[in-house]
Each structure stands twice: as structure tokens, then as C-alpha cells.
Amino acid sequence: MTRTPEEWVALARELARRFAERAPRHDREGSFPFENFEELRAAGFLALTVPRRYGGAELPLPDYLRVLEELAAGDASTALGLAMHLVRFGAEREAPTIPERWFAQLCRGAVEHGWLVNTAATEEGLGSPAGGGIPETHAAATEGGWVLNGRKTFTTLAPALRAAIVSARIALADPGPPVIGNFLVFLDDPGVRIVETWDSLGMRGTGSHDLVLEDVVPPRDRLLNQRSAGAPDPRGEAAFAWFALGIAAVTIGVARAARDEAVAFARERVPLGQRPIREMPGVRARIARIELLLHRSRTLVCDAARAWHTRSTEPPPVADRVAMAKVETLNACIEAVDLAMRVVGGVSLLKRRPLERYYRDVRAGLHNPPLEDRALEQLARRALDEPQAPTGAVE
Ligand SMILES: Cc1cc2nc3c(=O)[nH]c(=O)nc-3n(C[C@H](O)[C@H](O)[C@H](O)COP(=O)(O)OP(=O)(O)OC[C@H]3O[C@@H](n4cnc5c(N)ncnc54)[C@H](O)[C@@H]3O)c2cc1C
Incomplete structure (x- = not known):
């Protein structure tokens, strides 16, 4: 796939226009946008971050984020789902954590067959796996492999997934610290099923249902990696950067769509017998603030992505830049969408306009x-x- 980053961005913008037309229906129904993923597959987007040696486009992180922003401006759920799939390849190609044989198979699956892959780590009782808790999903060793049992929540892309990387506590004979393993599970493995639980405030088209594992018996080599509870997550900084900045880029896309809606409305709206609203100081101030918030978000995300891509050693450390970019972007974009709704006024609440969806998705x-x-x-x-470190300040 030989396209320049600019061509990928332009193509994403084109697809996003069609996604935007379908988004209200999927949002209303909470249905999965299969057609969007079919178009993404046909255009090569499912292999956007797959390494070139396996036939992918190997887009660098900064360019990948621009593509995500474009797609999210059309449909945030689609962009978020795609990000959850692509992060696996982007981070893994930079910092391998799974056996090459399996990585090669997932890459070729994405390139040749349009496979979608995601991580299934969250559980009802566990909450966010980032908290370092121990999953209830467990894996017991058998002669030929493993027996997996458990239930994962928030499994984005569930209706279309080919494979999931499932975290589980490994049952041990000796009483040492618990060990957590990541297992490759195919959705057609016997004992795997999806329970459609996803009925959410926002991102309603992500299909983030429950993944249930009942006596699933993957062979021994499907254990991809393992660590003692409390040890650092083997996915490390690469996954942190790709994932956190991907979420930020999707969020910026939503806020940008809200900004465009508010600006278009303010340029045209002339209440009967009054001045155009674009002349009102309150409207002007809000639009200006939206511009500022969006630019600030993009600048922070761009800075963190470049720092990661160039392995910058300049302070602040890359991991801190990523954390700052994610936190600031979320708050700034939530504020921007709120301001866009204030500009548009009462009709911003109507279901026939997209703003109320942006207001939910952006959170x-x-x-x-x-x-x-x-x-x-x-x-x-x-x-x-x-x-x-010494500051050089004079006492
Ligand atoms: C749209 C969407 C898609 C998702 N897709 C996936 C997916 O594909 N796969 C997947 O595995 N997960 C997915 N998730 C789940 C996500 O990664 C989180 O695990 C989930 O949202 C639960 O997070 P939580 O903070 O509410 O969890 P909890 O850990 O239950 O936290 C509850 C509250 O306590 C606070 N808290 C908890 N621990 C600490 C701490 N140590 N320090 C400070 N504060 C703390 C949290 O900030 C939060 O306010 C998705 C979530 C969303 C919203």
C-alpha cells in the first residue's frame, strides 16, 4: 500500500463524509457500523499501522493521529473502534511483546482478510486494568494447553472481532504472587461468545459488548506473555503513547466537528428582526475560545507524538508529555463542545442535529x-x- 500520509488523510476525510451520514442511525439504534468497517477494509485502513514487512502501510504515529482525527470528525465510534485495532500493530512493531509468529499471523490477517483485533482486559469487578488489579478471568494449565473462563466488559468492536487478547490470572500450584497472562483467543474458538450489553451514553456504535469465555481451550502457545501481579505491564511506553494519543486524536475530531457546526450556524443565523448572531460579542468570544482550545489540544498531541516518534530525550519526558496531552485534550474538547452548543442555542439539543451526539461522544x-x-x-x-536534576538556579 503506497500512499503518502497526505493521501491517507485526504482519503480518511472522504470516508468520514459518508460515515457522518450513517452516524445518527447507529447512534440512535446503538448498532455496529459494519458498512464503515467494510469501507475501511476495502481502502486499506485496517492495515494502516501494520509493518511494511507484512504488507501494511506502517504509518508513523504523528500521521496516524491525523487520520484518526479526520475519521472521528465523521463518526467517533468508528474511529475509536479502528484505533483500538490499530494500536496493537503500531505499538507492537516498535516494542514487541508477543511472539513474532502470532504477530505475523495477526498482521497478515488484517492485511489479507480484514481481521479486526482488540484487547479484552476490563472486567466488571476489576474496573480499569490500568489500576493494576488481578483479573477474575482465569487460565488453568492442562496437558495440551489452557482452560480459560471469565467475562470481559467493554470489548470494543465485539460484533466484528476476529481475535482478542484476553488477560487472565494463571492458576498456579505454588502460593507465590499471582501471575497474569495475555492469551490470544479467536472469536470462533469453542466456548467464546458475545453478550450484547453495550447500551451507553456515548460511543454507541462501538459495539463494546461483553466477551464471555466458558471452558475455552486454546493450545499452549496462545499464551502470548505473562508477568507477576504488580510487575510493569509488558506493553510498556509504546502502547501507552499509541493508545493515549489515539484517544486524544479521536476526541479532537469530535470537537472539531462540533466547532464546524457552530461556526456554520453562527455565520448564517439571523434571528428575525435582529442582527446576525455572529456580531454578538458572546458568540464571538465563544467561537474564539473554541479555536484556542482546539489549537492547544492539537499542539499538545502533535508535540507528544513527535517526541515519541523521534525518541526525544528533552524534558519533560515523553511519557509525561503523553499524559499531559491526553488529560488536557479531553478537558479542552469537552469544553469546546459545550461552547459550541451554547453558540447554537436551543436547537443544539435536537436529535436531528449532531451536536447533542458530539456532546455525549466527546466524554x-x-x-x-x-x-x-x-x-x-x-x-x-x-x-x-x-x-x-540540578536546575542551575542561583541560591
Ligand atoms: C468507549 C469505551 C471503550 C472501551 N473499550 C475497551 C476495550 O476495548 N477493551 C478493554 O479492555 N477496555 C475498554 N474500555 C474500558 C476502559 O479501558 C476502562 O477499563 C473502563 O472505562 C473502566 O474504567 P474506570 O476508570 O471506570 O474503572 P475503575 O477502575 O472502576 O475506576 C472507577 C473510578 O475510580 C477511580 N480510580 C480507580 N483506581 C484509581 C487509582 N488507583 N487512582 C486514582 N483513581 C482511581 C477512577 O479514576 C474512576 O473515577 C472502554 C471504555 C470505554 C468508555
């Missing part, structure tokens, strides 16, 4: 890692608890 990223409290704690720890 979802708050609940994807890194969560605000943990991100802020990361920054505080660096500033307050780690040894300080």
Missing part, C-alpha cells in the same frame, strides 16, 4: 487510559518524589 475518552487522576499522579510523582 468517552475520559474513561480510557490514562485516567486523569493517574496521569496527574504520574506528573506529581516525577516532580515531588524523584531525585531532582
